[in-house]
Amino acid sequence: MTLRDYAIRYGFIVLLVGLIAYFAIAADGFASPQSAVFIFQSVAITGVLALGVTATLVVGGFDLSIGSVATSAMMAASYAMVVLEQNAIVAVIACLVIGVIVGLINGWLIVYMRVPDLLATLGMMFLLLGLQRIPTEGRSIATGMTMPDGSVANGKFSEAFLALGRHRIDFFIPNLIPVSVVVLVVLALLIWFFLEYTRFGRMMYAVGSNERAAELAGAPVKAYKIWAYVISGVFASIGGILLAARLGRGDIASGNNLLLDAVAAALIGYAVLGAAKPNAFGTAVGAVFVGVLLQGLTMMNAPYY
DSSP states (O other): OOOHHHHHHHHHHHHHHHHHHHHHHHHHTTTTTTHHHHHHHHHHHHHHHHHHHHHHHHHHHHOOOOHHHHHHHHHHHIIIIIISSOOOHHHHHHHHHHHHHHHHHHHHHHHHHHHHHHHHHHHHHHHHHHHHHTTTTOBBBBBTTOOTSSBBBOOOOHHHHHHHHHOOOESSEEEEEHHHHHHHHHHHHHHHHHHHSSSSHHHHHHHHHHHHHHHHHTTTHHHHHHHHHHHHHHHHHHHHHHHHHHHBBOOTTTTTHHHHHHHHHHGGGGGGGGOOOHHHHHHHHHHHHHHHHHHHHHHOOOOOO
16 A cells, blocks of 8 residues: 555544544643543534434435434424423334434435435425424423413423433443443444445445446335435434433524534545545544544634634
């Protein structure tokens, strides 16, 4: 391998290590366990959403609705437990159903109605931004809140549900790894194996590489593309579940930055190990890069712009 080949393959990993080293020196407290926990928590949600974006990139598409799907799932989980006083299982199922429905609608619009993917998912994003505000007339959801009809929401989040976003596991240092990171790792391994080692996943890559050739080879191209958007919707819903479990409330504005962070992580994944294609491992590393960068700049009191 030439020096250029090494730079293409390992350059981004070196950049990530260098970034961590720089912030550890320049930002007071960056190397502390507390800072690591904050990074892990942000990486978990961003990473899960980015894995969903990766699935659509694999088939040559793109999903701009993931942030809104995640926020809608968070609001749905909060509404189910706080307002309707349902248990965590019902809330989780409701969120996953939302993800599947949104994914199917996006896929149908793009595949059968031939709406451009950016336009279809952008429209879905704005639609969900409005729909998620209707039940509470734009209010965030929390125990004891007053509903638009004057009633009081007396339900609360179950402890098991909150553990998904708040519980931490000992890993050399007590309470270092949030459960949400474990969820991210499991999902990343699953989507990596699915895309790299199953016929379905390889056919998704074939569709994204040359849709016409895949169609002539007999592949059900439309089905693969729709499934990609369903996967994206489900992963976005899981991200919303983790966000609700972390916050312990339905905060209407908490998902504003999820889209940009997740898209950045997925696109950064192209550069990891010189893959030059969407891949689960690169996306996970991209999520870590985004988390480290945001945490480091925040601790250095860098201006928001």
